[in-house]
Amino acid sequence: MISSQLLAYVAILVFCTFQAHSLETFIAAVYEHAVILPNATLTPVSREEALPLMNRNLDLLEGAITSAAKQGAHIIVTPEDGVYGWNFSRDTLYPYLEDIPDPEVNWIPCNNPDRFGHTPVQERLSCLAKDNSIYVVANIGDKKPCNASDPECPPDGRYQYNTDVVFDAQGKLVARYHKQNLFMGEDQFNAPKEPEVVTFNTTFGKFGIFTCFDILFYDPAVTLVTDFQVDTILFPTAWMNVLPHLSAIEFHSAWAMGMGVNFLASNIHYPSMKMTGSGIYAPDSPRAFHYDMKTEEGKLLLSQLDSHPHHPAVVNWTSFASGVKTLSTGNQEFNSTVFFDEFTFLELTEVTGNYTVCQKALCCHLSYKMSEKRSDEVYALGAFDGLHTVEGSYYLQVCTLLKCRTTDLHTCGDSVETASTRFDTFSLSGTFGTQHVFPEVLLSEIQLAPGEFQVSSDGRLFSLQPPSGPVLTVTLYGRLYEKDQTHTHTRQCELDK
Secondary structure, three states: OHHHHHHHHHHHHHHHHHHHHOOOEEEEEEEEEOOOOOOOOOOOOOHHHHHHHHHHHHHHHHHHHHHHHHOOOOEEEOOOOOOOOOOOOHHHHHHHOEOOOOHHHOOOOOOOOOOOOOOHHHHHHHHHHHHHOOEEEEEEEEEEEOOOOOOOOOOOOEEEEEEEEEEOOOOOEEEEEEOOOOOOOOOOOOOOOOOOOOEEEEOOEEEEEOOHHHHHOHHHHHHHHHOOOOOEEEEEEOOEOEOOOEOHHHHHHHHHHHHOOEEEEEEEOEHHHOEOOEEEEOOOOEEEEEOOOOOOOOEEEEEEEEOOOOOOOOOOOOHHHHOOOOOOOOOOOEEEEEOOEEEEEEEOOOOEEEEEEEEOOEEEEEEEEEOOOOOOOOEEEEEEEEEEOOOOOEEEEEEEEEEOOOOOHHHOOOOOOOOOOOEEEEEEEEOOOOOOEEEEEEEOOOEOOOOOEEEOOOOOEEEOOOOOOOEEEEEEEEEOHHHHHHHHHHHHHHHHO
16 A cells, blocks of 8 residues: 555656646757768778768767757757768668667667667767757668568568657657658668657657658658647658749648647758758747758758647638639639649639639639739649649649749749749638648748738638738648548559459
């Protein structure tokens, strides 16, 4: 009896201590890292040759981590591929990998570096976290041996994983995540047999983590929010910008808003491959972001966030649009391609208007007023309802107002970075068949519009004030995750016939 009472007392004491030390806000940092790449080679280098390259990148990361800590940051996120780059085969990647244990082993590599073999990268990351009293998030490679008793064991006898690690402020390994959704060309890695849902608790909220291409799929990204109620997502990425809808800062800020979580996105800085765009995003608005295609320099961002952000009211994404009567605009619909998807479009021919365009089950409604109708720029309202099949397979419903690249309607949907037309107001809605819709507003020169727009509970994305710059796109980007599997299976059956 005494021992059970003592245990209850200890439990209450621990809970109260944790509550007393919990923080209502915290300072987050992300670092857009200009990665140093290894020399291209078809022959694997030795481990001794791989380490100097990784240490050169870690030197740059150390500068960012130290600077963030001095500015009061509680946690810093660094990019995918930030320690050794990309363009590897399985064999040429192998010298860069370490065995990363399950965090349950309760390990501080800085204090005991040889406990799991030769792990100098984990040791250095752990010491950076410990010496600066800051959580450090990094992306490195994990290796796990396997043998013939495992029917899925690769021919070379090992699994290789694209892996995120988190070290706490004492240098302890507290999280390890193996990337589930590998992008095309990531043949050097294996996906885990089952999606991993990785979370950890801190005095400044509950965190979840996933990597780059994972963001477009249900597992583990949506699961972390809906089933595990994380407050903040950590997102190492090597993101190549694809306009008009998948520019990094545009889509990542929209995902934070659509899912109602903080989102810390750290991208590689490599402009020649269209890699830039990092940010610290709250559910209501971007707090800090960076997009730079002109310089070769890395960038450290810091901002304060709520530890437990207020979750926005549930949005009925079809409510408003389903009550709109389709108006005849007198305009001719036309088709044009947006990132390999054929959209149905209507040209905006007047300075103000109410337009509706439909494709399959999706009808998109736009009310707008331009400051002026320019003769040298064309805008269009577009709808897409279908399976995207290039560089990944995923089912979309998209409503978009966008600037066409030229006055030729066939350029509507092409990549364009600048605009001159200003809008006084806009309101965009659609008859979506999903609750997973991500609201995007992107201005000229690839800029976000913090605090200038809002989503209503009946599913309208509307301006709160005239946008601060000319508009590139206003978009509701919907994902029908449940249709991914159905369409992929149907397509495979047709191929098998």
